[in-house]
Amino acid sequence: MILQLNDIRKEFKGRSNHSVLAVDDVSMQVEAGEFIVVNGASGSGKSTLLFTMGAMLPPTSGQVVCDGTDLYALSPSRRSKMRNLRIGFVFQTFNLISYLNSLENVAFPALLAGSSKKAAMQRAEDLLNRLGLGERLSHLPVELSVGERQRVAICRGLVNAPDILLADEPTGNMDPELTQETMELFRGINRQGQTIVMVTHNPELSETGNRHVLMEKGSIRAERIVSAEDKAL
Amino acid sequence: MTSVFLKMIKARAWELSLTALIIAALIAAMSAQTSLSGYSEKRIHEYAHKIGGNILIIPAETDIRQFFGMRGDQELMPGGFPEKLLESPVGKKIQAIRAELFGQTRINNQPVPLIGTRLIRSGKQNLSIQSDQALIGKMAAEKLQVSAGDFIKISGPGKERTLEVNRILDKAPDGLDTGVFVDLGAARKILGKPDGLGAMRVSGCWCDTDISGLAADIEKNLPGTRALTVKGVISAQKDMIDTVAQYSSLINILGGLFIALIVGLSIYSQTRGQLKNIALLLVVGARPWMIAGLFVCLAALIGLAGAILGWILGVAVTPGISELLLGETIPAAGTNLGWVVFSGVLLSAAAALWPALAASRCHPADIFRKV
Numbered sequence: 001m002i003l004q005l006n007d008i009r010k011e012f013k014g015r016s017n018h019s020v021l022a023v024d025d026v027s028m029q030v031e032a033g034e035f036i037v038v039n040g041a042s043g044s045g046k047s048t049l050l051f052t053m054g055a056m057l058p059p060t061s062g063q064v065v066c067d068g069t070d071l072y073a074l075s076p077s078r079r080s081k082m083r084n085l086r087i088g089f090v091f092q093t094f095n096l097i098s099y100l101n102s103l104e105n106v107a108f109p110a111l112l113a114g115s116s117k118k119a120a121m122q123r124a125e126d127l128l129n130r131l132g133l134g135e136r137l138s139h140l141p142v143e144l145s146v147g148e149r150q151r152v153a154i155c156r157g158l159v160n161a162p163d164i165l166l167a168d169e170p171t172g173n174m175d176p177e178l179t180q181e182t183m184e185l186f187r188g189i190n191r192q193g194q195t196i197v198m199v200t201h202n203p204e205l206s207e208t209g210n211r212h213v214l215m216e217k218g219s220i221r222a223e224r225i226v227s228a229e230d231k232a233l
Numbered sequence: 234m235t236s237v238f239l240k241m242i243k244a245r246a247w248e249l250s251l252t253a254l255i256i257a258a259l260i261a262a263m264s265a266q267t268s269l270s271g272y273s274e275k276r277i278h279e280y281a282h283k284i285g286g287n288i289l290i291i292p293a294e295t296d297i298r299q300f301f302g303m304r305g306d307q308e309l310m311p312g313g314f315p316e317k318l319l320e321s322p323v324g325k326k327i328q329a330i331r332a333e334l335f336g337q338t339r340i341n342n343q344p345v346p347l348i349g350t351r352l353i354r355s356g357k358q359n360l361s362i363q364s365d366q367a368l369i370g371k372m373a374a375e376k377l378q379v380s381a382g383d384f385i386k387i388s389g390p391g392k393e394r395t396l397e398v399n400r401i402l403d404k405a406p407d408g409l410d411t412g413v414f415v416d417l418g419a420a421r422k423i424l425g426k427p428d429g430l431g432a433m434r435v436s437g438c439w440c441d442t443d444i445s446g447l448a449a450d451i452e453k454n455l456p457g458t459r460a461l462t463v464k465g466v467i468s469a470q471k472d473m474i475d476t477v478a479q480y481s482s483l484i485n486i487l488g489g490l491f492i493a494l495i496v497g498l499s500i501y502s503q504t505r506g507q508l509k510n511i512a513l514l515l516v517v518g519a520r521p522w523m524i525a526g527l528f529v530c531l532a533a534l535i536g537l538a539g540a541i542l543g544w545i546l547g548v549a550v551t552p553g554i555s556e557l558l559l560g561e562t563i564p565a566a567g568t569n570l571g572w573v574v575f576s577g578v579l580l581s582a583a584a585a586l587w588p589a590l591a592a593s594r595c596h597p598a599d600i601f602r603k604v
């Protein structure tokens with residue numbers, strides 16, 4: 001088991017005393033090699049749940065256990081380290097650092113993890129090559145197409161060989177064709193053993209993974225294992 | 234990794250440079266201010282030293298600074314005052330009076346202050362000058378390249394006169410090494426002032442005399458004059474020195490606070506502008522202390538640059554500022570560079586602490602929602 005969520009609740013306190021219960025009592029386990037797709041209407045709490053999983057947003061109550069330790073019981077510094085080594089992120093808006101080229105963007109988390117510059121650059125280059133960006137190593141994000149940017153972001157998420165890759169609407173800014181391409185990329189990465197949790201409000205993508213979680217008003221409404229036979233249909 | 238941080242900073246380098254420049258200007262102003270107030274204190278001691286054991290009598294309107302600087306046109310008092318003083322009840326206590334007249338003259342086309350002097354009633358040391366001779370201060374002699382036996386042509390507002398240099402004075406009276414001493418009568422002709430005196434130096438044995446009382450008596454007997462004693466000068470200036478010293482520390486404290494404010498604001502603005510990048514760095518695994526450390530180091534660097542630049546600037550502008558404010562060119566008092574740098578760096582780093590820590594504690598998830 002990679003990650004375990006125990007009774008996660010996340011409440012946002014608004015300014016005028018009204019509060020929003022974005023995640024309401026969610027428990028869930030992520031097993032190694034899974035590709036989980038979290039689906040649900042806008043505002044159903046998908047991003048909140050994902051950020052909480054990713055050690056980026058402390059829950060109001062509940063635990064996120066990774067490798068036997070509760071992520072939110074760690075000091076901010078240790079939590080950062082956990083994030084660095086065990087969790088990869090891919091965002092809807094890619095969130096690349098604008099003044100770093102593709103290679104530097106991808107290599108940066110590896111440097112933070114303590115790799116030598118040479119090793120980090122080598123690993124970043126290998127990944128970028130694998131995702132077909134070998135010709136774009138020294139391009140800045142503005143010089144890349146939308147699909148290329150997302151692939152750089154995926155490389156960055158993978159560079160420290162994380163236990164789990166979390167993706168929040170990775171295809172939200174893409175046309176259907178590019179969306180299919182990107183999903184094919186995720187499936188490929190998953191087939192090589194990478195555990196993935198992807199959040200999307202696009203119901204068509206729910207068949208992409210091998211487990212489908214449907215959220216509604218902060219809770220898990222339904223959960224379904226997508227078997228190989230289902231996909232064949 | 235450092236290069237990544239450097240690139241992050243480079244994007245807003247102009248803002249950082251501007252901050253360093255403002256700090257430099259503040260430090261320069263503070264060091265000029267320190268030099269100036271230190272100098273006025275030093276100068277008052279010089280005055281006291283020049284008066285020595287004498288009582289200096291000058292016209293009441295005379296500006297002391299101009300007087301000792303031998304600048305400007307001298308105020309005069311009546312030429313008969315020495316005799317009047319000796320005949321007054323105070324006269325008994327006086328051994329000698331040296332009557333003086335100052336003025337600006339030109340010798341060999343160079344400006345040289347001229348001192349006309351005459352000893353009225355001799356004491357031990359007798360400075361007697363023949364009316365066709367001149368004694369010349371050591372520095373003036375070097376400047377004019379003359380030696381004993383040479384003739385110098387002195388031109389002033391009055392008649393031009395040629396006098397023989399009698400002696401080069403290794404130690405000119407009252408430290409006037411840059412001046413030329415001539416007989417009072419000759420000086421009056423050269424300066425075109427047939428009557429009047431600029432100053433009288435009164436000497437005597439004051440051992441059991443109330444010197445302040447004596448000075449007051451002199452002023453009473455010679456209306457329109459001021460009688461200065463060392464004690465009088467020091468006590469008259471002491472209040473001023475105290476006020477200046479007080480303002481000086483206040484100015485330094487305010488300057489320091491202002492520097493802290495500027496650095497704090499600049500780092501705050503940096504962190505705001507870089508919030509998304511900071512959040513990203515945190516997400517991909519930068520430790521919060523790295524982020525805080527980055528901005529504290531950045532502030533320290535700004536402080537370092539500002540301090541060094543400010544120190545250099547301070548040395549460069551102090552003479553000009555003093556010329557403007559005091560009418561005298563004062564070199565920068567050697568404010569210790571090490572100390573300026575140390576306090577600049579420390580102050581800047583401390584000022585950055587709060588915004589740096591705040592940035593390092595931001596919640597990436599919140600920031601990504603906002604942008």
Ligand SMILES: Nc1ncnc2c1ncn2[C@@H]1O[C@H](COP(=O)(O)OP(=O)(O)OP(=O)(O)O)[C@@H](O)[C@H]1O
Nearest residue numbers: 012020022041042043044045046047048049201599
């Ligand atoms: N920082 C916050 N402060 C206040 N309310 C918040 C905050 N973050 C999320 N919420 C609220 O929590 C609820 C869930 O938000 P969340 O972003 O998780 O939804 P989502 O399922 O990801 O939606 P979408 O598909 O539109 O991205 C929303 O009602 C939102 O307004």
Ligand SMILES: [Mg+2]
Nearest residue numbers: 046047048168
């Ligand atoms: Mg969302």
